[in-house]
Amino acid sequence: MRLLVSWLRDFVEVTASAEEIAGGLDLRGFEVAAIEPLGDGDAVIDVEVTANRPDCLSVVGLAREVATLYDRPITLPSSEDGAKIQLKPITTGMSDRLSVTIADDELCPRYAAAVAEATGVKSPAWMTARLQAAGVRPISAIVDITNYVLLELGHPTHAFDLEKLAGAEIRVRRASPGEAITTLDGINRTLDADMLVIADRDRPQAVAGVMGGARAEVSPTTRIVAFESAYFKPASVRRTSKRLGLKTEASSRFERGADCNVPAIALQRIGALMDRIGAGRIVGPLIDVYPRRREPARIHMRRVRLATLLGATVPDREVERILRTLGLAVDAAADGWDASPPTFRVDLLREVDLIEEVGRHFGFDKLPATFPVVTAPAAAPDPRISRDQLVRRVMTAAGLSEAVTFGFIEAHAAEPFAAAGSDRPIGIANPLSAKFDTLRPSLIPGLLDAVAHNRRHGADDVGLFEVGTRFSGHGETRAVGVAWTGSTAAVHWSDSPRAIDFFDVKGIVERVCGALGVMPRFEPCHEAFLVPGQAARIVAASANGSAPILGVMGRITADLADARGLPQQDQLFVAELNLDAMWRARIETTEAVRPLPRHPFVVRDLSIVVADTLPAEIIRGTIQAAGEKAPAPLAGITFFDRYHGKGIPDGAVSVSVRMTFQAADRTLTDAEAQASVDTILASLVREHAAVQR
Amino acid sequence: MTDILPSSDSVRQLVAQFDAELAQAKSTRDRQTVRDRFLGRKSGVVAAWMQMIATAPPDQKKQIGRWANELKKAIEEIWLGYQQAEAVVVGLQGIDVTLPGRAPRLGHRHPLTLVRDRLEEIFTRMGFAVVEGPEVEDEWHCFDALNMPAEHPARDMQDTLYLASPIPGDSPADHRTLLRTHTSSMQIRYMQAHAPPIRIVVPGRVYRRDDLDLTHSPAFGQIEGLAVGEGLSLADLKGTLLAFARQMFSPTVRVRFRPSFFPYTEPSAEIDLSCWQCEGAGCAMCKKTGWIEIGGCGMVHPAVFEAVGYDAERNTGFAWGIGIERIAILRYQVEDIRLFYENDLRFLEQFPY
Structure with a gap:
């Protein structure tokens, strides 16, 4: 709302400057976007009006705020002679020149109209100057007057060329399905049965509360004008405006709520302005169809409630002054007040609405800053908070930096990560851009783009992780994603760094699993985005035999890397773990420490040659099982070498295992240890045809 | 050497001699020996000159004191320089502690x-x-x-x-x-x-x-x-x-x-x-x-x-x-x-x- 300060001064006499008034409005809930000084000491204050205050989309509305702010009286429009804001007294009655009927008084509770003879003069300079300052283009005296009243009183009115209304009648009715109208903007619009129209005998002449029709548009040659000043149901105007994709000054006011008791006043103001600028004169009565008069509501406000909610006591006199200046009728009651808000204050419906008004004009700056008394212990935090913090700690300790990417990605990027059925990526119905049209099914696509960004900017070693939400047809899950390329360490004078490989990322996955108390198992798998043979599914090894899938890891295919703008020679490894699944799969362990062993351990190394297709996990299992039958308790198994090449037949591999034996109750003898190694070796020979080296 | 009597010439001469002898010394121990002959608390030339102040005739005390302090200061300064240089040399015989360390890689939080x-x-x-x-x-x-x-x-x-x-x-x-x-x-x-x-x-x-x-x-x-x-x-x-x-x-x-x-x-x-x-x-x-x-x-x-x-x-x-x-x-x-x-x-x- 562009508020012209000199126009405001018609309603309220304040000595304050435009800047001071703007500052005051800003602290009363009307954010000031700009102050534009005009040449003659006047100024336009560009005020943002919140959605609950349609009454302040007008000079008079903001004048009430300024009057309350400066404790000044407000000058309202009046039909008394010499009034500053003059109204023309017009008797109410039936007209023989225009008949008005309301067919749907739910959507249109009130319709007032008046007939005028127009002279065809141009608007005077003072009027066009005011309109222009307020951002409205002057058109013709009749249209300018309706716009002037719109800005001044906040009420939209409309002017029809009466001679173009068939049957000289106005019917306020719903459109019949498929009925069409060409609106003032020249666009032909098809209407539906939920839309309210202003029709003549034959056809719609305006979309009620939204825009007039081209057929009965007034022009400088119009001789007889029918002015409309009505009240339309906000929801109906809103729906129509939205469905037609047509937002106007009128619709934005009606949809938020106009004043159903102002239509007659608006016509009287039009009448006075017609007289004043010589644009013509109202002839005949003021036609006013208002079947059920809306009475102001009565709201009780308790003194105690006011003080409780604000945390401060406002003096009674101040409470009454504020409410009265804002236009409410206020009566004192035993424990507070009974107040009737004026009908233009569509936002004042219950006690708390009045409390806000008092607080707002009392001044939030006068409220003390107190600290609320704690009456209960803090509730338990969401366990996900500390879980995710732990995961972040593990990741940064592993050398990875944290990324934050968007929850939506482009459909094309989501595609390789989509499975069949309900795991298909979820699209966004109304995306603003194709780059963000699909909810991410995985964190990996976002991380790939982040790695690509860094590679483009010259970083060779890029290790990133993200903790975030993923979406699928099954719902949303929290996950941690990892993407890592380059070397394991920074360049150093002592040594040349080693390239990241599968096992670097696997080590991180194992660390996270360890931190969350999950026992992971790694199984070879196939994923569209991973290089075959370098991809693993991570499942939880659980006691009850169920093996929930925790995630996936491996090396990104060259095709995908290329598609996301990564250099083709890059070896990029990724992993993604479902943190919610891990949380469910975690094995609760005691916090009590284990006693330190009191007897020494014995170490034995064993090198065997086995088929190179034999997974290490199977060898470990065989050793573990054999160890349980051996005389010396097996406390640890470590693979410390794996060798292909000279001396080893093709298709075979030499595997070296270090076994640690330790008993809780005695010092083991060499003989016991040797017997155990023999048992284990025998088992390996029997089950895997292992040959000792 | 303790028989050299204090004079402005002998201060100059002794300082030059100390510098030359240190330069010729082949080991830390040799350098220490040179140092002790000049700065040793009992037999060093600086200590000898200091003692002379007490026994000198009253009219010469002040002058001898000045020369003795001049010598002490100059000798000590040269010795300090050698000590610092030595520290670096000793270091090179072990490891070069000034080379960059191997920093463990740590990630950053967003x-x-x-x-x-x-x-x-x-x-x-x-x-x-x-x-x-x-x-x-x-x-x-x-x-x-x-x-x-x-x-x-x-x-x-x-x-x-x-x-x-x-x-x-x-x-x-x-x-x-x-x-x-x-x-x-x-x-x-x-x-x-x-x-x-x-x-x-x-x-x-x-x-x-x-x-x-x-x-x-x-x-x-x-x-x-x-x-x-x-x-x-x-x-x-x-x-x-x-x-x-x-x-x-x-x-x-x-x-x-x-x-x-x-x-x-x-x-x-x-x-x-x-x-x-x-x-x-x-x-x-x-x-x-x-x-x-x-x-x-x-x-x-x-x-x-x-x-x-x-x-x-x-x-x-x-x-x-x-x-x-x-x-x-x-x-x-x-x-x-x-x-x-x-x-x-x-x-x-x-x-x-």
Whole structure:
């Protein structure tokens, strides 16, 4: 709302400057976007009006705020002679020149109209100057007057060329399905049965509360004008405006709520302005169809409630002054007040609405800053908070930096990560851009783009992780994603760094699993985005035999890397773990420490040659099982070498295992240890045809 | 050598001799021997000259003293130089301790995480529990229950991102149809599950139908606060946010409430903080206004209590929503919000581990 300060001064006499008034409005809930000084000491204050205050989309509305702010009286429009804001007294009655009927008084509770003879003069300079300052283009005296009243009183009115209304009648009715109208903007619009129209005998002449029709548009040659000043149901105007994709000054006011008791006043103001600028004169009565008069509501406000909610006591006199200046009728009651808000204050419906008004004009700056008394212990935090913090700690300790990417990605990027059925990526119905049209099914696509960004900017070693939400047809899950390329360490004078490989990322996955108390198992798998043979599914090894899938890891295919703008020679490894699944799969362990062993351990190394297709996990299992039958308790198994090449037949591999034996109750003898190694070796020979080296 | 008598010539001569002998010495031990002949406490030439002062005739004491001190100072200076050089030489015989160390690689946390953690820490200390909610929501939790009925402007397609097909929430019958536009939806979920009194903060991501530019993002972080109980007031909200602002930004920050409108709070206000960089004088950070807006707040609207079945007469409450990016922009003086989502390591590595 562009508020012209000199126009405001018609309603309220304040000595304050435009800047001071703007500052005051800003602290009363009307954010000031700009102050534009005009040449003659006047100024336009560009005020943002919140959605609950349609009454302040007008000079008079903001004048009430300024009057309350400066404790000044407000000058309202009046039909008394010499009034500053003059109204023309017009008797109410039936007209023989225009008949008005309301067919749907739910959507249109009130319709007032008046007939005028127009002279065809141009608007005077003072009027066009005011309109222009307020951002409205002057058109013709009749249209300018309706716009002037719109800005001044906040009420939209409309002017029809009466001679173009068939049957000289106005019917306020719903459109019949498929009925069409060409609106003032020249666009032909098809209407539906939920839309309210202003029709003549034959056809719609305006979309009620939204825009007039081209057929009965007034022009400088119009001789007889029918002015409309009505009240339309906000929801109906809103729906129509939205469905037609047509937002106007009128619709934005009606949809938020106009004043159903102002239509007659608006016509009287039009009448006075017609007289004043010589644009013509109202002839005949003021036609006013208002079947059920809306009475102001009565709201009780308790003194105690006011003080409780604000945390401060406002003096009674101040409470009454504020409410009265804002236009409410206020009566004192035993424990507070009974107040009737004026009908233009569509936002004042219950006690708390009045409390806000008092607080707002009392001044939030006068409220003390107190600290609320704690009456209960803090509730338990969401366990996900500390879980995710732990995961972040593990990741940064592993050398990875944290990324934050968007929850939506482009459909094309989501595609390789989509499975069949309900795991298909979820699209966004109304995306603003194709780059963000699909909810991410995985964190990996976002991380790939982040790695690509860094590679483009010259970083060779890029290790990133993200903790975030993923979406699928099954719902949303929290996950941690990892993407890592380059070397394991920074360049150093002592040594040349080693390239990241599968096992670097696997080590991180194992660390996270360890931190969350999950026992992971790694199984070879196939994923569209991973290089075959370098991809693993991570499942939880659980006691009850169920093996929930925790995630996936491996090396990104060259095709995908290329598609996301990564250099083709890059070896990029990724992993993604479902943190919610891990949380469910975690094995609760005691916090009590284990006693330190009191007897020494014995170490034995064993090198065997086995088929190179034999997974290490199977060898470990065989050793573990054999160890349980051996005389010396097996406390640890470590693979410390794996060798292909000279001396080893093709298709075979030499595997070296270090076994640690330790008993809780005695010092083991060499003989016991040797017997155990023999048992284990025998088992390996029997089950895997292992040959000792 | 101790028989050389003090004179200005002999000072010069002895200094030159000390320098030459040190230069010729082949080992640390040799150098030590040279040093002892000059600076030794018993047999050194400096000590001998010092003793001479006592036995010299009174008229010569002063002169001899001057020469003795001159010699001592010059010899000591040369010795110190050798010692320092020796330290380096000794080092080279072991390892070059000046070569760069092998730094373990540590990752950096994202600035938005740092801010979020700090916010959680501050509010936890004030007795608020940290909880999280779903990012995909239904209309009732995101709008209706928050006093935004179906015809409310905030529900326009232009603000909210809707899903092409609903996804299930806690149960298959629970249809989630949109990306939450604010963390306030979690107020509703929490109140449905817990009785008052309540003190929670809800950090999380929210989504808006906005383009990505210098100052806007279609997805960003928010931290919602909610306190419900008997007798909570707008003044309590002011005090709570003041305590937060002073811990987050500067101990002298002031809070200003500017009236505003949100359907789910009443009274509602924008939260302004006095600019801690210029102390209100006006600078680039506060756009010369002396105040910085960081979010919105207000007293919980009774309609919200009614929606969750709370006694709106007995309970009052306050709530706020603050943008996490907004705080990070202010704290780290980031000029382009897109830096947070580009994940450029040159940016990330400026933040702590």
